[in-house]
Amino acid sequence: MDFSYSDEQQMLQDSVQKFVMSQYDFDTRRKYLESEKGFSDEAWNLFAELGWLTVPFKEEDGGFGGSAVDLMVVMEEFGKGMVVEPFIPTGVISGGLITDLGSAEQKEALIGAIMEGSLQLATAYAEADSRYNLAAVATTATKNGDDYVLNGTKIQVLNGPAADKLLVVARTSGGQFDRDGISVFIVDAAATGISKREYTNVDGHRAAEIHLKDVKVAASELLGAEGAALPALEAAIDRATLAVGAEAVGAMDSLLKKTVEYAKTRKQFGVAIGTFQALQHRMSEMFIECQLARSIVIMAAMKLDSSATVQEKAKAVSAAKSRVGRAIRKVGQEAVQIHGGIAVTDELDVGHYFKRVTTIEHLFGNTDFHTLRYARL
Amino acid sequence: MNADFTAEELEFQKEVRQFLEAEFPKDIKHKVDNGIRLEKDDYVRWQKILYKKGWVAPNWPVEYGGTGWNPTQKYIFAMEMGLYGAMEPVAFGMKMVAPVIYSFGNEEQKKRFLPDILASNVWWCQGYSEPNAGSDLASLKTTAVRDGDHYVVNGTKTWTTLGQHADWIFCLVRTDSTVKKQEGISFLLIDMKTPGIKVSPIVLLDGEPEVNEVHFDNVRVPAENLIGEENKGWTYAKVLLTHERTNIAQVPNSKLKLRKLHNLAANTPDGNGGTLLDDPMFARKLAEVDIQVLALEYAELRTLAAVSVGKAPGPESSILKIVGTEATQFIDELYMEVAAYHCMPHVPEQFTEGFEGERVAKGTLASSANVYFNNRKKSIYGGSNEVQKNIISKAVLGL
Numbered sequence: 001m002d003f004s005y006s007d008e009q010q011m012l013q014d015s016v017q018k019f020v021m022s023q024y025d026f027d028t029r030r031k032y033l034e035s036e037k038g039f040s041d042e043a044w045n046l047f048a049e050l051g052w053l054t055v056p057f058k059e060e061d062g063g064f065g066g067s068a069v070d071l072m073v074v075m076e077e078f079g080k081g082m083v084v085e086p087f088i089p090t091g092v093i094s095g096g097l098i099t100d101l102g103s104a105e106q107k108e109a110l111i112g113a114i115m116e117g118s119l120q121l122a123t124a125y126a127e128a129d130s131r132y133n134l135a136a137v138a139t140t141a142t143k144n145g146d147d148y149v150l151n152g153t154k155i156q157v158l159n160g161p162a163a164d165k166l167l168v169v170a171r172t173s174g175g176q177f178d179r180d181g182i183s184v185f186i187v188d189a190a191a192t193g194i195s196k197r198e199y200t201n202v203d204g205h206r207a208a209e210i211h212l213k214d215v216k217v218a219a220s221e222l223l224g225a226e227g228a229a230l231p232a233l234e235a236a237i238d239r240a241t242l243a244v245g246a247e248a249v250g251a252m253d254s255l256l257k258k259t260v261e262y263a264k265t266r267k268q269f270g271v272a273i274g275t276f277q278a279l280q281h282r283m284s285e286m287f288i289e290c291q292l293a294r295s296i297v298i299m300a301a302m303k304l305d306s307s308a309t310v311q312e313k314a315k316a317v318s319a320a321k322s323r324v325g326r327a328i329r330k331v332g333q334e335a336v337q338i339h340g341g342i343a344v345t346d347e348l349d350v351g352h353y354f355k356r357v358t359t360i361e362h363l364f365g366n367t368d369f370h371t372l373r374y375a376r377l
Numbered sequence: 378m379n380a381d382f383t384a385e386e387l388e389f390q391k392e393v394r395q396f397l398e399a400e401f402p403k404d405i406k407h408k409v410d411n412g413i414r415l416e417k418d419d420y421v422r423w424q425k426i427l428y429k430k431g432w433v434a435p436n437w438p439v440e441y442g443g444t445g446w447n448p449t450q451k452y453i454f455a456m457e458m459g460l461y462g463a464m465e466p467v468a469f470g471m472k473m474v475a476p477v478i479y480s481f482g483n484e485e486q487k488k489r490f491l492p493d494i495l496a497s498n499v500w501w502c503q504g505y506s507e508p509n510a511g512s513d514l515a516s517l518k519t520t521a522v523r524d525g526d527h528y529v530v531n532g533t534k535t536w537t538t539l540g541q542h543a544d545w546i547f548c549l550v551r552t553d554s555t556v557k558k559q560e561g562i563s564f565l566l567i568d569m570k571t572p573g574i575k576v577s578p579i580v581l582l583d584g585e586p587e588v589n590e591v592h593f594d595n596v597r598v599p600a601e602n603l604i605g606e607e608n609k610g611w612t613y614a615k616v617l618l619t620h621e622r623t624n625i626a627q628v629p630n631s632k633l634k635l636r637k638l639h640n641l642a643a644n645t646p647d648g649n650g651g652t653l654l655d656d657p658m659f660a661r662k663l664a665e666v667d668i669q670v671l672a673l674e675y676a677e678l679r680t681l682a683a684v685s686v687g688k689a690p691g692p693e694s695s696i697l698k699i700v701g702t703e704a705t706q707f708i709d710e711l712y713m714e715v716a717a718y719h720c721m722p723h724v725p726e727q728f729t730e731g732f733e734g735e736r737v738a739k740g741t742l743a744s745s746a747n748v749y750f751n752n753r754k755k756s757i758y759g760g761s762n763e764v765q766k767n768i769i770s771k772a773v774l775g776l
Contacts, residue, residue: 128719128739129646129648130646130648131645131646131647131648131717132648132717133648133649136648136649155718155719155738156718156721156722176650177648177649177650197737199722199723199724199737200722200724201721201722201723202720202721202722202723202746202750203721207721207722209737209738267509268511268512268513268516269512269513269516270513270516278763278766279763329710333753336753336757337753337756337761337762337763340512340757340761341506341511341535341536341754341757341758343753344581344582344750344751344754345579345580345582346579346581346582346584347579347580351582351750354582354753355582355746355750358713358746358749358750359721362713362714362716362718362720362721362746363718363721366714366717368656368658368714371658372658
């Protein structure tokens with residue numbers, strides 16, 4: 001039994017931590033969010049330079065190794081500073097799909113570019129009525145000679161505005177909820193027939209609603225075998241779920257730290273509010289939640305890196321997301337409540353952590369979804 | 378025991394419904410139903426209609442413009458208003474400063490201020506909290522120093538809701554710093570146009586500048602604007618905090634939100650061919666909060682009944698505040714759960730009047746995360762829920 005990081009993981013953590021602490025303060029982050037793109041190219045290039053963009057990828061594809069524990073290490077530190085660069089949509093989800101489904105040529109063309117920071121990707125999977133069911137795909141791809149023709153609407157495409165290419169999940173056969181018949185296509189973001197409605201999410205991250213109208217895609221842009229993409233999509237979203245779970249662990253750590261700090265300095269009734277036992281117990285409970293969230297995320301990361309079955313891995317991820325979701329509600333709400341009015345203002349970082357972790361709670365399946373998925377797997 | 382309405386009360390209920398159908402402006406109703414942001418003018422217009430009807434101030438004494446209704450009628454009126462989506466008049470004038478004026482003000486002050494409050498000619502805002510006086514309100518530091526016929530006011534008030542629209546502000550100010558903190562506070566009315574007042578907006582988590590800081594820099598206030606006696610302000614404010622907590626439980630509002638939520642859940646695909654209402658996990662939570670609101674409603678009715686036989690509402694209002702705000706906040710959580718991915722986009726312009734495009738994400742659900750964030754304030758303001766629990770511990774349980 002050993003829960004310590006390897007030397008490499010320790011170095012990775014140190015390097016991300018140092019960056020977040022010294023170069024990613026709240027005002028810098030705000031500046032990035034308010035920029036046209038909503039994140040920093042400079043920071044992204046630095047991620048590439050420091051090798052962080054290789055973390056999601058296997059050694060055989062030129063990556064750092066692709067372990068879930070490595071991913072967890074990076075994401076937890078990102079969470080502490082609420083890093084907004086599109087590491088998950090480009091590296092984890094899209095990168096994961098390409099790793100699992102891509103041909104040698106496709107990997108060659110795309111993975112290197114992701115790792116060097118020159119390619120932004122977004123995976124368009126969710127639809128207005130799909131909720132969290134990845135098999136609920138109404139967008140169609142119809143074979144027409146050497147091409148496929150795509151029609152449909154995708155919602156909440158993270159990094160949709162900045163993506164050079166989109167990985168579009170579409171149905172090549174079967175009914176709306178069938179597990180078979182789902183395919184993924186690599187589509188140029190500027191292709192004819194694509195229109196984007198770009199927006200900012202409540203947590204500051206950029207996303208888009210993407211409309212596909214008779215979008216022609218060459219058959220060579222199909223990622224993996226026709227109609228068989230769902231397992232890879234589920235695996236990629238599971239990795240992303242683990243990643244945001246680790247991010248939430250980092251963000252909740254920041255929330256707890258800031259709340260305790262505030263309780264020690266904020267005076268009411270002539271004393272620091274941290275001297276009130278009613279609040280002390282609630283901060284102790286926040287601490288317990290943080291510890292349990294961290295523990296279950298570590299469990300899930302280790303499971304993903306093990307030789308467990310696909311089902312066991314999925315179950316571990318759902319366990320983590322379900323438990324982290326409960327922690328998010330508790331820790332987020334208590335951090336705001338104990339701070340009082342100042343935490344519902346835009347000015348203080350606490351509210352922004354609260355918004356980010358709340359978004360995470362609803363991303364890739366909320367607490368109920370993953371609790372039920374856990375029960376059924 | 379009897380909680381049934383009498384024939385007269387049922388008749389009254391019908392009359393209120395007919396009035397709302399006929400008189401609540403259709404354009405405002407459209408905004409409320411579609412989650413479009415209300416403007417100051419919407420509130421003013423609606424209050425003037427209520428005023429014309431004579432129904433604007435159910436809780437005021439008849440001599441100042443009250444309706445003379447019994448508690449059941451007040452309850453029916455508030456419930457019908459809430460269920461229809463008709464806004465209550467903004468509280469700062471009607472529920473907060475007016476009762477202080479008619480209870481503790483002199484005749485001249487009553488004549489000068491009350492009619493304009495009733496008719497919504499003048500907007501009021503509240504100057505209670507300060508940056509360092511939140512839950513511990515009595516530690517407030519804004520000073521008012523007597524100088525001839527005037528008080529000179531210096532300090533900063535915060536969390537002043539709608540202060541950007543207000544014509545007047547009612548303030549708790551310190552007039553004596555040599556005595557116990559509660560005993561040196563006075564209640565002062567200040568014209569917002571007086572030189573030396575600066576209003577700076579505070580943007581909240583949903584991106585809206587809903588509240589403000591109000592700064593006073595040597596603001597000269599005529600001494601005739603003092604309510605009651607100097608250094609008695611805390612008593613006035615405190616008495617009214619318990620007496621004027623009508624509808625603090627927000628039962629009608631929660632019921633309307635639950636009704637809409639039920640409807641939304643019944644029309645929200647669960648991603649597997651059914652609807653969210655078929656999901657037992659969701660249905661259970663919806664039922665639990667429904668039951669909570671029902672218990673709250675009867676707790677409120679029992680309080681009203683006690684008041685009607687002359688018992689002053691005491692610490693019961695703390696129960697209503699705690700449970701009411703928590704129920705609202707829990708309902709907000711369920712809206713987000715219904716919305717799923719649709720709760721994420723932050724596109725405030727689609728909730729303003731005149732927006733003609735198609736909304737990103739589904740209908741009003743698209744604002745559900747912002748509503749959730751914003752309503753976290755409810756367990757903080759009006760005496761935080763922790764302060765309410767302290768009141769119950771001390772005043773009820775004798776701890």
